[in-house]
Amino acid sequence: MQLAIIGGGPAGLSAAIQAREEGLTDVWIIERGKALGGILNQCIHHGFGVHIFKEELTGPEYAQRLIDKAYSLGVNFAMESMVIDITQDRTLTYVSEAGLVTAKADAIILAMGCRERARGALGIPGGRGVGVYTAGVAQEMVNMKGYMPGKRAVILGSGDIGLIMARRLTLEGATVEGVYEIMSHAGGLKRNIVQCLNDYDIPLHLSNTVTRTVGTKRLEGVYVAQVNEKWQPIIETERFVECDTLLLSVGLIPENELSKKIGVALSPITGGALVNNRLKTSVPGVFACGNVLHVHDLVDYVTLEAYLAASNAVRFIRGENAEIASIPIKALEGVRYTVPMTISPDENSCTISFRSDGIYESATIKVLADGEVIKAEKKRIIIPSEMEQITVEIPTVVKEIGIMLHCI
Amino acid sequence: MIELICISCPVGCNLAVELNDDDIKVDGHKCMAGVKYAKEELKNPTRNIATSVRVVGGDMAMLSVKTSRPIPKGAIQAVVDAVHQVTMTAPVMIGDVVLADAAGTGVDVVATRKIRGNVFK
Numbered sequence: 001m002q003l004a005i006i007g008g009g010p011a012g013l014s015a016a017i018q019a020r021e022e023g024l025t026d027v028w029i030i031e032r033g034k035a036l037g038g039i040l041n042q043c044i045h046h047g048f049g050v051h052i053f054k055e056e057l058t059g060p061e062y063a064q065r066l067i068d069k070a071y072s073l074g075v076n077f078a079m080e081s082m083v084i085d086i087t088q089d090r091t092l093t094y095v096s097e098a099g100l101v102t103a104k105a106d107a108i109i110l111a112m113g114c115r116e117r118a119r120g121a122l123g124i125p126g127g128r129g130v131g132v133y134t135a136g137v138a139q140e141m142v143n144m145k146g147y148m149p150g151k152r153a154v155i156l157g158s159g160d161i162g163l164i165m166a167r168r169l170t171l172e173g174a175t176v177e178g179v180y181e182i183m184s185h186a187g188g189l190k191r192n193i194v195q196c197l198n199d200y201d202i203p204l205h206l207s208n209t210v211t212r213t214v215g216t217k218r219l220e221g222v223y224v225a226q227v228n229e230k231w232q233p234i235i236e237t238e239r240f241v242e243c244d245t246l247l248l249s250v251g252l253i254p255e256n257e258l259s260k261k262i263g264v265a266l267s268p269i270t271g272g273a274l275v276n277n278r279l280k281t282s283v284p285g286v287f288a289c290g291n292v293l294h295v296h297d298l299v300d301y302v303t304l305e306a307y308l309a310a311s312n313a314v315r316f317i318r319g320e321n322a323e324i325a326s327i328p329i330k331a332l333e334g335v336r337y338t339v340p341m342t343i344s345p346d347e348n349s350c351t352i353s354f355r356s357d358g359i360y361e362s363a364t365i366k367v368l369a370d371g372e373v374i375k376a377e378k379k380r381i382i383i384p385s386e387m388e389q390i391t392v393e394i395p396t397v398v399k400e401i402g403i404m405l406h407c408i
Numbered sequence: 409m410i411e412l413i414c415i416s417c418p419v420g421c422n423l424a425v426e427l428n429d430d431d432i433k434v435d436g437h438k439c440m441a442g443v444k445y446a447k448e449e450l451k452n453p454t455r456n457i458a459t460s461v462r463v464v465g466g467d468m469a470m471l472s473v474k475t476s477r478p479i480p481k482g483a484i485q486a487v488v489d490a491v492h493q494v495t496m497t498a499p500v501m502i503g504d505v506v507l508a509d510a511a512g513t514g515v516d517v518v519a520t521r522k523i524r525g526n527v528f529k
Contacts, residue, residue, distance in 0.1 A: 044472035044520065046456045050417040058458055060472050060521040064502060143460050146470045171459060171488045190413045190420035195455060199481065380422065380436070 001076075002026035003313055004092055004105035006083050006258065009038020010299050011290025012111035013066035014306035015313075020073035022314045027075050028105075030094055032082035036070075037063030038113055040299065042140045045164055047191075051300035062299060086262045090285055107285045107313040110259055110273065111306065114291040116161075117251040126212035131219030135161040135249040142168055150245030154222050155179045156210045160188035160297070162249020167196035176200075177241055180208040180224055182231050185359055187249070187385050189297060210246065211238055219244055252295045262286060269337040270294040276326050276342040277350045278312035279305065287313050294339050294353070297387055301353075327398055332368070334360060334405030336384065343394060343401060351391045352403060356382045360405050367392045368402040412449055416441035425450065454478035458520070459488050461506060466498025466523040473506045476516045486511040499525040 003019050005012045008031030019027045035041060040048070043059030050056055053065065081096035090105045116134040133141070133149055139161060141147045151174050155162045158181040166176045179197060184207050186193055197204050205224070211233050212223040221242040225233040254272040256264070265274045265282035272293040273281040281288055289309035290302045315321040326342035329352060336357040343350050352367070360382040367375040367390060375392045382388060382405060390403070414421040419438060425446045426433040434446045448454060456478050463471040479487055487510045494507050500523045507517040 041521070044458045044460055044474070046458060046474065047417075056417070056456070058472065058474050058520040061502060064522060143472060144468070144470055146460070146462060168459075171457070171485070190422075191415040191417075194413050194420075195415050199455065199484075386420075 001028045001103055002106045002317055003028065003109065003310075004090075004103065004107075005029045005109045005111055006086075006092075007031060007038070007111035007113055007290075007292070008033070008036040008077065008079075009111065009113050009290065010040055010063065010066060010302050011113065011292070011306045012109070013037070013063075013070050014303040015109045015111055015289060015310040016070050016075040017066065017073060018307040018310035019314055020070075020075055022311060024314050024317065028078060029070070029075060030078045030081050030083055030092070032080065034080055036067045036077070036079075039136070042136070042143050043164075044143050045168075048299050051298070052303050059299075066303075083258060086258060086286075088263055088283055105285075106317045107287065109306075109309050109313055110256075110264070110281070110286065110288040110292050111290050112255045112258060112292045114252040114254045114295055117248070117253055119248060122156075122248070122250060124210055124213055126223075127215045127219070129213070129215030129217050129219045131215070131244050132213065132246045132248070135159065135165045135247045138165055138245075138247050139168070142172060148172055148174060149247070150174065150219075150243070152177060152243045153245040153247055154210065154224070154241055154243045155247045155249060157181060157248060157250035158183075158186040158188050158193075158204060159249035159251065160192055162247060163188045163192040163196040165247055165249070166202050167200060170200045170202065174245075176202050177243055178203040178205055180205045180210060182207070182209040182227055185383060185385070187251075189386065209233060213246065214240070219246060222246055252291065254292045254295065256292060259288070259292070264288070267337065267341065270339065272339075274342075275340045276344055277340045277347055278315075278321065278344065279309040279340065280312060280316070280321075285313075285316055287316075294337070297385070301387065301389075327394075328400055330400060330402045332402045332404035334358070334363070334382075335403050338403055345394075345398075347394055349391060349393050351389055352401075353387055353389050354403060355387055356384050356405055359383050360407055362407065364406045365390055366404050366406050368404065369395050369398045370400055371402070410450070412446055414442045414445045416445045453481040455481055455484060457484055457487060459491060461491055461494050461496060463496040463498055463500060463523055465525055466500070467526065468498075468521075468523050471496050471500055471506070471523055472520045473517050474520050475510070476518050479510070479513045479515050483511055483513050487513060487515075487517065491517045496523075498523045 040059035040063040048062040083094040085093040225238040273288040287309040289306040410425040412423040458474040460470040504519040
């Protein structure tokens with residue numbers, strides 16, 4: 001195969017569409033599930049496609065548009081096929097109905113998405129009764145399977161899926177006692193605080209966390225407490241909240257087990273591959289896009305990133321993408337990470353995505369080339385839960401690009 | 409001044425709204441959807457709602473559905489309760505009407521997912 005795309009969610013589908021539109025003939029999506037569209041299928045709420053399709057769609061509708069387009073363009077699909085190994089020379093091994101298959105690809109795009117951080121990663125002590133779920137698992141139960149996880153829920157973490165599940169459970173007749181967030185600001189989008197919590201009078205307790213669970217067979221309740229600035233629970237504030245369900249919405253982790261097997265270098269901050277502005281990883285011919293690269297807030301940005309990865313994979317296959325030394329992009333003051341992390345010196349301009357390390361009001365985003373400001377952009381507010389992007393012209397001679405936040 | 413967060417799109421602009429009798433002045437919006445939202449939110453707040461209903465004869469247990477346009481905030485629970493009484497039969501196409509004039513709002517609830525009918529293997 002010319003191009004092998006691992007994963008048939010929004011990133012994989014968008015990459016396949018772009019590769020076909022640029023005239024590549026032999027494009028494959030290898031998907032482990034039965035259905036294309038990935039996690040969009042369980043995201044039945046509105047809010048997808050505002051940038052790409054200029055209308056507000058639900059997750060399944062956004063997925064279907066990509067699926068229809070990929071089919072009409074003649075993308076090949078290997079369904080219920082799980083890639084178990086990829087070597088540095090881009091030989092893939094996957095398990096499918098046909099048994100164990102090996103195939104060599106001219107280029108590979110990693111588009112495996114991300115997974116939820118689960119209870120084990122938090123180390124909440126207490127009873128191990130039934131009723132503790134990640135928000136995404138509960139979302140699949142309610143929206144796809146038609147089961148309710150419980151009648152009275154507490155939600156830990158204010159990520160978007162947690163907020164959306166607070167509304168879903170309420171509409172389905174359950175009581176959501178409250179959302180508890182260890183940080184001093186919400187993890188999810190502002191619009192979701194408004195339309196998922198405020199609309200239903202569900203309280204959001206910032207700087208609060210769950211300290212213990214109670215119940216050996218079934219969850220009977222949780223203890224919650226305020227936290228200090230070091231996120232340590234203040235024991236005097238601990239109180240019991242009765243509930244039969246605890247949903248966790250405490251972060252997403254790029255799914256890079258396969259990338260590690262190939263030997264792709266990963267960022268300890270994003271959990272995704274280190275990439276240059278062409279979304280090329282440290283392994284030649286291997287590209288990454290979507291939530292496997294870094295967790296996005298909006299699927300529209302995933303699609304745009306996938307288009308870029310596919311264009312560059314096509315250029316690589318056609319031998320137009322020479323390997324050259326890269327200029328590092330440094331996350332300076334106020335910036336937690338950037339994607340990409342390096343840039344090719346022959347590029348004229350580059351869009352840099354980044355997240356801040358805290359809340360910054362009336363801040364200026366400054367891009368520096370060897371210490372000199374080459375672009376400044378003012379923002380009313382910058383918060384870590386919302387990805388920022390800035391496009392800059394790259395000077396012809398430069399050793400290092402830096403990006404920082406400056407508050408007046 | 410009233411502070412609102414625009415929910416028209418995921419950007420979520422912070423709006424500062426000034427209300428002088430019938431005149432509404434909006435600031436902080438990045439696009440005109442913000443002005444429209446602020447005016448509607450103060451007069452007649454509406455929301456889009458999505459849920460899922462049972463579907464028989466297909467390869468899925470549940471069919472995702474949505475309101476075809478925003479409904480008044482006060483009618484949300486009534487619409488959700490009404491649509492939950494419906495059981496659909498596959499095949500279903502995106503846009504198929506699941507419940508017309510849901511709970512008297514004049515708004516249809518439509519399918520957002522394609523579900524194939526059962527095929528004998």
